Amino acid sequence: MRARFGGLLFLALAATLPLWLRDPYFVAILTSTGIFIIAAISLNLLLGFTGQLSLGHAAFFGIGAYTSALLSLGFDVDIGLPSPVVVDPKPVWIAFFGAVVVSGLFGWLIGKLAFRVRGAYFVIVTISFAEVMRMVALNWVDLTEGPMALNNIPPLSVLWPGHGLTALVTKSQQYWLVLAVGVVCYFLVARMVRSRLGRALIALRENEPLARSVGVRVTHYLVVATVVSAAIAGAAGALYAHCVRIVDPDVFLFIYTVTMVIMVVTGGKGTLAGPVVGGLIFGLMPQALRGTAPPEVQWIIYGIGIILIVFFLPRGIVPAFADLARLRMPALRKPASLVR
Amino acid sequence: MTEVGENGAARNVALDVRDLAVHIGGLVALGGISFQVPFGAIVSLIGPNGAGKTTAFNVITGFMKATDGQVFFRGRDLARLSPERIAALGMVRTFQRTSLFTACTVFENVLTALHLRGRTGLLGALLRLPAMQREEAALHAEAREILDFVGLAGRADEIAGNLAYGEQRLLGLAIALAAKPTLLLLDEPAAGLNPSETESFKQLIRRVRERGATVLLVEHDMQMVMSISDQVLVLNQGRMIAAGSPAEVQRDPEVIRAYLGSGKRAAA
Numbered sequence: 013m014r015a016r017f018g019g020l021l022f023l024a025l026a027a028t029l030p031l032w033l034r035d036p037y038f039v040a041i042l043t044s045t046g047i048f049i050i051a052a053i054s055l056n057l058l059l060g061f062t063g064q065l066s067l068g069h070a071a072f073f074g075i076g077a078y079t080s081a082l083l084s085l086g087f088d089v090d091i092g093l094p095s096p097v098v099v100d101p102k103p104v105w106i107a108f109f110g111a112v113v114v115s116g117l118f119g120w121l122i123g124k125l126a127f128r129v130r131g132a133y134f135v136i137v138t139i140s141f142a143e144v145m146r147m148v149a150l151n152w153v154d155l156t157e158g159p160m161a162l163n164n165i166p167p168l169s170v171l172w173p174g175h176g177l178t179a180l181v182t183k184s185q186q187y188w189l190v191l192a193v194g195v196v197c198y199f200l201v202a203r204m205v206r207s208r209l210g211r212a213l214i215a216l217r218e219n220e221p222l223a224r225s226v227g228v229r230v231t232h233y234l235v236v237a238t239v240v241s242a243a244i245a246g247a248a249g250a251l252y253a254h255c256v257r258i259v260d261p262d263v264f265l266f267i268y269t270v271t272m273v274i275m276v277v278t279g280g281k282g283t284l285a286g287p288v289v290g291g292l293i294f295g296l297m298p299q300a301l302r303g304t305a306p307p308e309v310q311w312i313i314y315g316i317g318i319i320l321i322v323f324f325l326p327r328g329i330v331p332a333f334a335d336l337a338r339l340r341m342p343a344l345r346k347p348a349s350l351v352r
Numbered sequence: 353m354t355e356v357g358e359n360g361a362a363r364n365v366a367l368d369v370r371d372l373a374v375h376i377g378g379l380v381a382l383g384g385i386s387f388q389v390p391f392g393a394i395v396s397l398i399g400p401n402g403a404g405k406t407t408a409f410n411v412i413t414g415f416m417k418a419t420d421g422q423v424f425f426r427g428r429d430l431a432r433l434s435p436e437r438i439a440a441l442g443m444v445r446t447f448q449r450t451s452l453f454t455a456c457t458v459f460e461n462v463l464t465a466l467h468l469r470g471r472t473g474l475l476g477a478l479l480r481l482p483a484m485q486r487e488e489a490a491l492h493a494e495a496r497e498i499l500d501f502v503g504l505a506g507r508a509d510e511i512a513g514n515l516a517y518g519e520q521r522l523l524g525l526a527i528a529l530a531a532k533p534t535l536l537l538l539d540e541p542a543a544g545l546n547p548s549e550t551e552s553f554k555q556l557i558r559r560v561r562e563r564g565a566t567v568l569l570v571e572h573d574m575q576m577v578m579s580i581s582d583q584v585l586v587l588n589q590g591r592m593i594a595a596g597s598p599a600e601v602q603r604d605p606e607v608i609r610a611y612l613g614s615g616k617r618a619a620a
């Protein structure tokens with residue numbers, strides 16, 4: 013009940029933010045943080061709820077970014093067929109959902125490949141996959157422009173009453189777009205983990221032999237989780253492409269995956285609010301530190317922050333505060349639920 | 353009389369195990385054992401420590417690969433089927449060492465274990481279709497009913513890891529029952545229980561059978577085995593050394609020798 017009230021309050025604050033915080037720079041920072049939070053939410057589905065560590069999650073993000081950019085820009089490539097493949101520019105939302113589908117398909121592929129043998133093998137497959145994707149983006153210049161990057165990606169647009177089709181170009185508009193997509197992704201994941209499907213995922217994480225003994229099909233559910241996770245990461249990548257409006261092979265860099273992992277782990281993996289809390293803290297911290305200290309010192313503070321959280325709150329911030337709330341208010345001393 | 357089907361498998365027995373062998377490295381954990389479990393029976397599999405009882409369970413339920421031999425469940429060859437497929441066919445096992453979803457509540461444990469009773473997939477979950485909501489309500493009711501059956505209804509909201517040992521054993525049974533087994537394999541369910549807990553567990557197993565399930569029981573408590581079983585199978589060092597009614601098995605000289613020789617627990 014209180015959690016729901018807190019969530020609504022948070023949402024109301026977030027939704028009205030550009031109206032009372034008239035600082036376009038800060039709104040832009042929140043927008044890019046929001047995109048990362050969506051990616052972290054998708055990673056959490058795998059890392060937090062199935063316990064599988066995808067260290068190549070930036071690959072799904074990058075595939076989403078490139079797919080949406082290419083579909084909205086149109087492209088022609090020669091792949092050895094009699095005539096080159098020509099794709100005309102598609103409407104932006106078709107490009108966006110195309111990106112979600114393509115990322116999901118890659119998730120399916122990686123899931124099928126990697127979950128035959130799990131654990132460390134999955135980690136290696138995902139890392140390699142992201143690196144291969146980066147090489148493709150760098151070297152398949154005909155398609156991706158390589159290091160020159162894809163430029164002039166059109167912004168997403170909405171039908172605005174009275175204004176017709178409106179391109180989302182201002183900082184505030186992009187902020188609301190990311191917030192809207194983020195809320196949708198959050199609730200999709202919430203519904204998923206609070207269903208029979210989510211219980212199967214948690215069961216596999218908690219005790220795989222027991223889960224199998226009562227009929228939970230391991231590979232099937234891990235693949236489903238990977239597909240959904242990859243699709244949401246792809247949506248985040250597509251948002252990135254249409255907000256930043258330029259995509260280069262660096263979207264596949266390992267550091268982006270690491271950022272997502274940090275957000276999930278510090279916020280609290282396996283909790284719904286964890287990636288949001290962790291994402292806000294570690295997305296905004298560099299900005300908060302900006303100007304207060306030289307860059308090297310900022311990085312050190314950033315690193316120490318992570319270490320302190322992981323050391324003192326090994327399960328993350330959200331579970332720690334949930335425990336605290338239970339201790340302080342006896343009325344709330346209900347058992348921890350499967351999904352917070 | 354045993355009716356034999358096309359593939360040579362007995363159709364009127366729940367479980368038909370033929371020449372089942374398991375070699376682990378150089379060790380012969382099971383050296384080719386054969387037995388049948390008739391529908392509706394309580395059959396016990398006993399034997400000294402290391403006899404191969406748990407190994408037999410692991411192979412029969414698909415958790416381990418057999419080196420040789422076959423397992424038929426209701427006339428169906430289980431070769432190469434995964435544990436989850438075998439569970440879906442109606443054969444469910446419990447674990448010798450207590451195995452729960454320890455971080456979850458008792459209720460969530462059973463709700464999770466009701467997996468096979470539900471059908472909601474990704475789309476149903478994401479769209480929260482009415483059919484899914486009805487199914488959830490039905491699963492909740494079923495979970496409460498199962499907890500009631502094993503006597504844990506009052507502990508539904510407790511974290512499984514915080515339960516007393518005896519309660520954890522009951523929850524282990526509840527989890528297996530949630531998968532609605534037609535054949536239930538229990539691996540030392542009474543291990544570590546005090547005499548009164550053992551007695552009530554025994555009554556519980558009887559009630560499970562009354563509800564229509566067939567039971568294959570591994571147990572060291574001879575009092576329990578001899579009073580509850582229709583048939584007793586005795587395993588020693590991977591070989592079946594005796595099979596018969598409790599009375600027959602208790603008189604068998606080789607059984608007595610195996611138990612006295614092992615120096616562990618004496619028979620009866």
Ligand SMILES: Nc1ncnc2c1ncn2[C@@H]1O[C@H](COP(=O)(O)OP(=O)(O)OP(=O)(O)O)[C@@H](O)[C@H]1O
Pocket residue numbers: 376379381399400401402403404405406407408448
């Ligand atoms: N995974 C394994 N690796 C190596 N040896 C094993 C393995 N599993 C079982 N064994 C061996 O196989 C033999 C049979 O073991 P099993 O656990 O089936 O015995 P058990 O009859 O269940 O004994 P207990 O009454 O102690 O539970 C033992 O010698 C054991 O050491």
Ligand SMILES: [Mg+2]
Pocket residue numbers: 405406407448
């Ligand atoms: Mg054993």
